[in-house]
Amino acid sequence: MSETGKDGLLMNKIMAGFLTAGIVLWGANRIASVVIHTEAPEKTAITIIAMQTAAAPVAAAGLASIIPLIGGADVAKGEAFVQQQCSSCHTLNQGGAAGVGPNLYNVVGGPMFAGAGFAYSAAVKAKAKGNWNYDNMNAWLADPAGFAPGTEMSYPGIKNTQTRADVVAYLRAQAASPLALPTPAEVKAASAAPAATTASTGGGAPAPAAPPSIDTMFKTADLAKGQSIVNEQCSSCHSIGKGGAILVGPNLYGIVGSKMFVTPGFTYSGAVAAKANGVWNADNLSDWLENPQGFAPGTAMSYGGLKNTQTRADVIAYLNKNSDKPTKLPGT
Numbered sequence: 001m002s003e004t005g006k007d008g009l010l011m012n013k014i015m016a017g018f019l020t021a022g023i024v025l026w027g028a029n030r031i032a033s034v035v036i037h038t039e040a041p042e043k044t045a046i047t048i049i050a051m052q053t054a055a056a057p058v059a060a061a062g063l064a065s066i067i068p069l070i071g072g073a074d075v076a077k078g079e080a081f082v083q084q085q086c087s088s089c090h091t092l093n094q095g096g097a098a099g100v101g102p103n104l105y106n107v108v109g110g111p112m113f114a115g116a117g118f119a120y121s122a123a124v125k126a127k128a129k130g131n132w133n134y135d136n137m138n139a140w141l142a143d144p145a146g147f148a149p150g151t152e153m154s155y156p157g158i159k160n161t162q163t164r165a166d167v168v169a170y171l172r173a174q175a176a177s178p179l180a181l182p183t184p185a186e187v188k189a190a191s192a193a194p195a196a197t198t199a200s201t202g203g204g205a206p207a208p209a210a211p212p213s214i215d216t217m218f219k220t221a222d223l224a225k226g227q228s229i230v231n232e233q234c235s236s237c238h239s240i241g242k243g244g245a246i247l248v249g250p251n252l253y254g255i256v257g258s259k260m261f262v263t264p265g266f267t268y269s270g271a272v273a274a275k276a277n278g279v280w281n282a283d284n285l286s287d288w289l290e291n292p293q294g295f296a297p298g299t300a301m302s303y304g305g306l307k308n309t310q311t312r313a314d315v316i317a318y319l320n321k322n323s324d325k326p327t328k329l330p331g332t
């Protein structure tokens with residue numbers, strides 16, 4: 001395919017970019033992000049591994065619990081998210097038809113992977129143990145392929161904890177008798193041990209606190225820091241200013257609030273085609289920038305990702321300012 005030449009060129013730029021910026025490539029970075037969580041600096045180590053090898057799914061060690069958030073979650077926001085990201089594959093109404101995925105009415109609290117009229121993959125049947133609850137649903141939605149390697153749910157997962165809570169609160173409400181909310185004691189236990197599962201990383205280090213949602217960070221975002229990160233880590237591939245040239249990647253002027261992956265004159269990879277015409281907002285942009293390959297496996301954006309949540313907020317706030325009509329970021 002003609003991709004080869006482009007990839008070769010890309011590769012050169014990428015290697016130069018990475019060697020100077022010292023960015024960890026995706027596979028190692030993904031593991032690092034799980035192990036050291038979001039508090040890790042962006043430039044932990046230089047580890048160059050083969051590009052775009054599909055890293056083995058990583059267990060959701062240290063995954064933040066949604067139990068403390070579920071009671072106060074935003075059901076309307078959850079509904080909007082599900083409409084946007086899940087409804088192409090799932091119906092939610094009672095008796096709704098199975099599509100690419102099973103109908104999700106009454107899923108929270110119901111038996112796992114047992115919806116009527118849907119042929120589940122062997123991958124998930126092996127994981128079907130009892131009923132869906134707030135913990136296993138949290139883990140599944142954060143990383144379907146990590147939860148059930150080989151699952152046919154081709155969805156990268158919801159990385160933002162608050163968004164997962166909003167989505168599960170909405171799913172929960174789609175039932176004749178919704179599952180009971182966590183008890184105060186359960187909330188307390190989950191808040192006290194937000195990352196109890198980090199034990200599986202074997203360090204025995206104290207569990208890091210659950211990372212605060214990025215939505216709380218725009219208010220105090222540092223635009224100058226965002227700008228310097230973009231100059232340092234993005235500008236080899238992206239111009240930012242109005243009318244800027246297409247480089248390895250598309251121009252990013254006005255990107256926040258605009259349609260995904262449709263800049264005229266840029267040829268996007270097939271990997272992002274399925275998402276074209278969605279709308280970039282603070283949350284999905286955060287997910288993309290945290291882990292481009294997780295968001296759109298196979299994307300041509302060969303960038304390890306910005307693992308520090310505050311830094312992503314700084315970058316998104318800066319990108320948002322580079323626009324004729326900046327959007328209102330959460331909490332601002």
Ligand code: HEC
Nearest residue numbers: 085086089100101112113114115120121124151152153155
């Ligand atoms: C590309 C299609 C696709 C998208 C997008 C998708 N799903 Fe799925 N989903 C599936 C498939 C297929 C399965 C069955 C998995 C299997 O058999 O391996 C599934 C299974 C599930 C299950 C388990 C259902 C059960 O019966 O136990 C839940 C819950 C779920 N999806 C929720 C979601 C949510 C929430 C979203 C959006 C954030 C979403 N899915 C997005 C295809 C999709």
Ligand code: HEC
Nearest residue numbers: 233234237248249260261262268269272299300301302303
């Ligand atoms: C090695 C080159 C490279 C680097 C570094 C890079 N990008 Fe990208 N970026 C791309 C490519 C290529 C695409 C198109 C993705 C595709 O087609 O799969 C893209 C797409 C994007 C998009 C989606 C644009 C749209 O039209 O919807 C955004 C947003 C973005 N990049 C932001 C960033 C930010 C912010 C950084 C720095 C933190 C960054 N990128 C670093 C190459 C890069």
